Amino acid sequence: MLEQIRRFHARHVFLTIGAMDTRTIMDFDAQEAEVAQAMIERAELVTVLADSSKLARRGIFDVAPLSRVDRLVTDRPPPPDVAAALDRAGAEVMIDQPEQGGSRRKGTGGPCPQNSRPS
Numbered sequence: 001m002l003e004q005i006r007r008f009h010a011r012h013v014f015l016t017i018g019a020m021d022t023r024t025i026m027d028f029d030a031q032e033a034e035v036a037q038a039m040i041e042r043a044e045l046v047t048v049l050a051d052s053s054k055l056a057r058r059g060i061f062d063v064a065p066l067s068r069v070d071r072l073v074t075d076r077p078p079p080p081d082v083a084a085a086l087d088r089a090g091a092e093v094m095i096d097q098p099e100q101g102g103s104r105r106k107g108t109g110g111p112c113p114q115n116s117r118p119s
Contacts, residue, residue: 001035005035005038005039005042006038006041006042008042009042010039010042010043010044011043011044011045012043012044012045012047013039013040013042013043013045013046013047014047014048014049015036015039015040015046015047015048015049015063016048016049016050017036017048017049017050017054017059017063018032018054018059018060019054019057019058019059020048020050020055020056020057020066020072021056021057021058021082021085022056022066022081022082022084022085023065023066023085024063024064024065024066025048025062025063025064025066025069026058026059026060026061026062026063027059027060027061027063028059028060028061029061030060030061033061033062033063036063036064037063037064040063040064040068045070045071046064046068046069046070046071047069047070047071047072047073048069048071048072049073049074050072050073050074051074051075052074052075052076052078054074055074055078055079055082056078056079056081056082065089066085066086066088066089066091067089067090069089069091070090070092071091071092071093071094072086072091072092072094073094073096074093074094074095074096075095075096075097076095076097077093077095078093
């Protein structure tokens, strides 16, 4: 599967992760980490989807440095040290909080940029 991924070029990759600290995104499964690494290598933009329980936590296998993350979508603001590290890395942070009653919002405020790296 890794060979097949490396033959493609992706405009945008969306990844789930096992953990994120102030330096890197990580996973707990070696194969998932390898697939994520291959996808990141072939992508122009990287969006990480992670609930707040994954932030300020260490995983077993490094996937990529925070500098490779363009956007984090999560349910709560990251802890201050992780937020500062994401800011230094130039990553956009999008918060999608549940509304009262447990339902999720349909939108988060607009379309994703199509032709540029988020600033």
